[in-house]
Amino acid sequence: MSEKEFSPEFPPEIKEAIRLHATVRSYAIDANTESADKFNSQSTPMARSALSVLSHDCLTVHHAIVMLCMSGWSSPAAVLVRTQMDILISTMAITQHEKSELMAYKYLYLSFRQAIRDGTFPAAEQERSRKTCLDGLKLLSDDIGEEAKSYIFKGKRANYWYAQEYHRPTDFLREHSGHPEWERIYKDLSRAAHGGYMGMRLFRDGADGLDIGPREPGTAAERAIGLSAFVMLEQTYSRSLFEGLTFVDQYPDLKREVEALLGRAMASRITDEDRRRMPLHQTIKQ
Helix, strand or coil: CCCCCCCCCCCHHHHHHHHHHHHHHHHHHHHHHHHHHHHCCCCCCHHHHHHHHHHHHHHHHHHHHHHHHHCCCCCCHHHHHHHHHHHHHHHHHHHCCCCHHHHHHHHHHHHHHHHHHCCCCCHHHHHHHHHHHHHHHCCCCHHHHHHHHHHHHCCCCCCCCCHHHHCCHHHHHHHCCCCCCHHHHHHHHHHHHCCCCCHHHCCCCCCCCCCCCCCCCCHHHHHHHHHHHHHHHHHHHHHHHHHCCCHHHHHHHHHHHHHHHHHHHHHCCCCHHHHHHCCHHHHCCC
């Protein structure tokens, strides 16, 4: 292992990826602003509150990914892109469900539910969480409120807040996203989230090297930036379609641009099968 000099000179394709990433970010911010203006004079429904939080979090992760890639650290960006996909799943789980207010409540109050039902929490903390959940129920209609109350105090424990309706993230992506290929992408990114050998090399330029310095951004960084832009785009579109925002009009052209960028970047990808055929000594260098 060795450290090396890092020069922040970006090739044209990386500059284009960064530009498109920023464009998607601007559209997402504009959609947030439009949503706030549109609903400013109305009572804020639970679903819009949840979608506002999800959009904020997705934008934050989106920006962090491009910062990592521009700084030469695109490899761990795979973990953050998976986080973005989890945010997208939560968004779509709310916007696609006929009881969006109920789903939003489940998303927002999951942590308080866990505190109430976990005996290791101090009694005072459990009581605060209980009061918070009950206050939230007052914002729902009576029929949905009863269902939400049952979820908080009686529902089965599960790994995902939407498990009762959609089971696991991969199940949702395969059956409800409209893009079944996203399941494979999510699984690939999950390898990185779990520190897997191949997962940590999905977005690493010069994947076979073990030097500990930053890498000059190349095709792998372009893939990370492009995929982040794609997920941010889809999250914004899902919300905009649900809320009736004007972003839906810009979506088709922007989607074509992002897909073209990803097409170029993925064309030069070394597949898992390619790497499996490589002798181990070619992938591990002292």
